[in-house]
Amino acid sequence: MIFIGPGPGSPTSKNDTGLIYDLLKEVSSDMTKYRKIPIFGVCLGFQAICHHLDSASNKNHNEIKYLAKPVHGQVASLKLINEEHPIFKDIILDDTELLGTRYHSIYYSARMDKETYDSHAEFKVDPIAVTNDDILMAASISNTSIMGVQYHLESCCSNHGLNVLCNYIEKHVVPYYLSKERHDYIGNICEYLKGEEECFELLSNKNEESDSGSGKKEFNVDVHSHYVHEKDLIGLHLNLISLFKKMFGGCLMLGSLVKQKHRGEFSIFGIPNDSSSYYYYDLTEESIYKDDWQNESTAALISNDCDRKSYYQFIEKEFQTWQNNINVSSENEAIFNSLPFTGGYLGILNYEMGDCVPKLAKYSNSIGAIFAKINQALVWDHFEDKFYFIDITQQKNNNNNNNNNNKNDWNKEMIETVLKEIKNNNEDQTSSKETLLKTKFPVSNIEKSDFETYSEQFSRCQEYLHKGDSYELCLTTQCKVTLSEKIDPFVLFSKLSNMNPAPFSSYMSFPKIDINLLSSSPERFIKWDQNLDNVELRPIKGTVSKKKDPKMTLEKATSILKTPKEFGENLMIVDLIRNDLYKLLQEVELKELMSVEEYETVYQLVSVIKGSKPKKGHHSGLTGLDILKSSSPPGSMTGAPKIKSVELLQEEIESLYVNERGIYSGVTGFYSLNKKGDWSVNIRCLFSNDNINWRLGAGGAITVLSDLDGEYEEMKIKLESALQIFE
Incomplete structure (x- = not known):
């Protein structure tokens, strides 16, 4: 046939x-x-x-x-x-x-x-x-x-x-x-x-892997748990980041600042120590670098003249080598398998790291991806009211008893310090928040996409849509905020978190390479379990503002979001995602079609797609990172069909204003040593390379039913979610 x-x-x-x-x-x-x-x-x-x-x-x-x-x-x-x-x-x-x-x-x-x-x-x-x-x-x-x-x-x-x-x-x-x-x-x-058959090539060759069941393991995984009772969800997140910054010189956080089932259940604090490092990919040089977190040494070149796929392959190989050499005791095994994160990688992938995004000759910010190796972490289960302290240590041939004692002392000290922080947080819930909300930052200039430029981009979208070159184009713009002096990214994140708390917030700061991402994202991109029996995507398309109409209710928002335009926007992305998953998985199921969810400043139309069971044959060694790579960038940020839409946006439409999207509309998340992963879409976020110039992106899906004024207004509503911290 x-x-x-x-x-x-x-x-x-x-x-x-x-x-x-x-x-x-x-x-x-x-x-x-x-x-x-x-x-x-x-x-x-x-x-x-x-x-x-x-x-x-x-x-x-x-x-x-x-x-x-x-x-x-x-x-x-x-x-x-x-x-x-x-x-x-x-x-x-x-x-x-x-x-x-x-x-x-x-x-x-x-x-x-x-x-x-x-x-x-x-x-x-x-x-x-x-x-x-x-x-x-x-x-x-x-x-x-x-x-x-x-x-x-x-x-x-x-x-x-x-x-x-x-x-x-x-x-x-x-x-x-x-x-x-x-x-x-x-x-x-x-x-x-005849011709070249399209065949998905896995990132790793299972035949080259070491036998995970033989030989002595190099690393021990230790897990301690403790019940907590917090009264200020957002405040405690911020206080813990501040605490870890003081103690260890940094902290990476993927946090659920809104407690919700299925999309706001856990928060993860990655704690760097003297053995922590991260690997990043330079898009312009096509090189992979390794940098240590705490020492002052310069980054080491790992590989040059390598494409984006080579970076994913490198990360997968490093991950499997590490994962094959960890030892989990029988007393910790059940917890290790149940937690979302048990040590591993916390990472950022730019939009330009997607397979189908055309390569540029030069990038304004060359760093396209960062994966940080985390061997100490705090995982917070919001529904069980529990903290889990994760500690991965390298076994030593000598002085094992002393090493174990030091490790236990470290955990005991950490638990005592964190519990003290919780107590202090619960005693003072309001004053710090009020101070944050009143904080004014030294803004010297705010540069937004003007209506004329947006109108020209919108017209080009309509031209390609009517010709049949695309069905939906996710047109995005970027705003640049310039400060008159450097501000600690954590202070900006603190205000953002209080003004726009979200289930997929991110604080990702890498001072040595000047990369900072502060996100209050409402959208999960992809989540997978250990055996890829449950792969979930939650695309968002369709937005109604609360601030524009203070009397807006869930019922009213639902009637607005179920119009043919909004329905079509969401359906096209759902079908696109189902197609992406069917390439790699045997079973794909639509669990929710266009449910309306409420957030701090907007109502949004959300669908849930689940896949399972890697395809047989050459997909038998499929990993979560394979699916992440294959599905990036998120379909909700491209339009449909994906490949052609991405090409049109980058080469013919968005190039009128910006060179590349960068971190915005990429993804942020984790790849855990228990083989689980969870990644969110970088929207409602700020990012910077120097702590002076901050970029914010916003956009929306353009279809043949779109109205110029309506789309421009929706873009401004989304932009305001993050931009409001500077006003």
């Missing part, structure tokens, strides 16, 4: 259709010879089949036309013209409608033009289904095994898609493969199917 489609692009363009163009040209040259080969087209593939193989159409007539209003991410009720067609027969067993999700601005019109169409031709388009306004949605080529659908039958909002494919396979594919003459049918068509 040859499956072609879906798009984007035009069926008349060889640049858009590639080998499909050559394939169908060959088939059309001898339809009698190739008519039994099962070819099924979707969307662009369907249009291409009709355009190249419909011998009844008048080729002087322009049968490929543009819709008056493109339809992207909209669900249509379909009418069956031929209810007895074997592919669609008996698929609707009750009174439900046949529904199809449409993603197209181009359609095939010749079959509906009675004046120029020869209905007696041997190989003609036979309509099967149309929309209420008679746009062709499904058809076959008469006297062949070739057919297709204009709508996306794989979309989560299309129904009976599996039945259609199963019927097609039963009617055309199985008989073809059982036929003795099938090799005669295929003819020269094999030449067009």
Whole structure:
């Protein structure tokens, strides 16, 4: 079976259709010879089949036309013209409608033009289904095994898609493969199917790994737990960061500053010590560096002349070497497996670290990724009211008893210090917050994207959307805040946390290389468990402001967010993510479709997609980092389809104002030694390379239903979530 489609692009363009163009040209040259080969087209593939193989159409007539209003991410009720067609027969067993999700601005019109169409031709388009306004949605080529659908039958909002494919396979594919003459049918068509097969290459080679079950382990993992009762969730987070900065010279924090099930359950404090280090990737130099956290030495070059994939491979190899050499005692094993983080890597990935993002010749900030090696951490379970102290120490041949005693003393000291901090925090909950909210920072300039530039970018988006080059483009802008003097990033983060607490907040400060990320993100990108039995993504699309309408309620926000525009925005990203996961996982399930969630300053439309079970064969060694790399950048920050949308945004649209996105719309999270991971999208955030110039990004999905003024206003609302700390 040859499956072609879906798009984007035009069926008349060889640049858009590639080998499909050559394939169908060959088939059309001898339809009698190739008519039994099962070819099924979707969307662009369907249009291409009709355009190249419909011998009844008048080729002087322009049968490929543009819709008056493109339809992207909209669900249509379909009418069956031929209810007895074997592919669609008996698929609707009750009174439900046949529904199809449409993603197209181009359609095939010749079959509906009675004046120029020869209905007696041997190989003609036979309509099967149309929309209420008679746009062709499904058809076959008469006297062949070739057919297709204009709508996306794989979309989560299309129904009976599996039945259609199963019927097609039963009617055309199985008989073809059982036929003795099938090799005669295929003819020269094999030449067009040759080429480089798309194959996902794993980051690690399991054959090269050391045996994790043999030999003496080099590292011990120790876990201590203690109950806590805090009265000020945000205040204690900030006080603990401050405490660890004083004691150890730094702290990395991934925090749930809003206590919520499924998206605000844990906070993680990575505590650097004299053995802590981090690996970063320089995009311009294409080099990997290692830097120590506490000493004054310069960064060491690990590898040069290596691409982005090489960095991921390096991190995966380092992780597996470390993970294979840890020893977890039987008394700690249950806790080790249950916690989200048990030591490992805390990291930042720029937007430009995504596979499909075109490489630039030069970057304003070259550091594209940082993974910090954390062997001491505090994990806070907000629902169990427990602190877990994680300590990974290297075993020594001599003085083991002394080493263990020192380790236990360290944990005892830490517990006592943290408990004292909790007590102090609970006794003074309000004064520090009031002081923070009144703090004014020395702002010398705020540079925002002006309306004229945004309008030009919006117009370009609409041009590409109407041409069919994309269905949705996530247009982003950046604001630059310049301070007159350096301010400790922690002070900025403290105010941000109080003004916009979020379930996926991040404090990531690397003073030696001048990288600072302060995030109050509401959006999880991806989370995975130990065996990849539960891989979850939670894309956000659709925003309603609370501040703009103080009387806004959840009910009112829900009615606004369930309009065709907002529905289409979210649906397109959901379908994109499902496609990303299906490349690597056997099972993908839509758990929630467009639920409305409430945050500090906005209501947002959220969906939940879960995947499980790595595919067999060459995916048997799949890891969480493989899925993270393959899925980046987040679909909610690109648009759909991802590859083409990313190219258009970077090369034709956003380049009007900024060179690259950088940390904004990348991801931040952890890769734990128990093989778990959790990453959030870098939105509602600030980032800086010098503690003087701070950048803030904001944007939104542009579709053909978007309104310029409305999108510009939504962008400003999102920007204000973080920008408000400077006002």
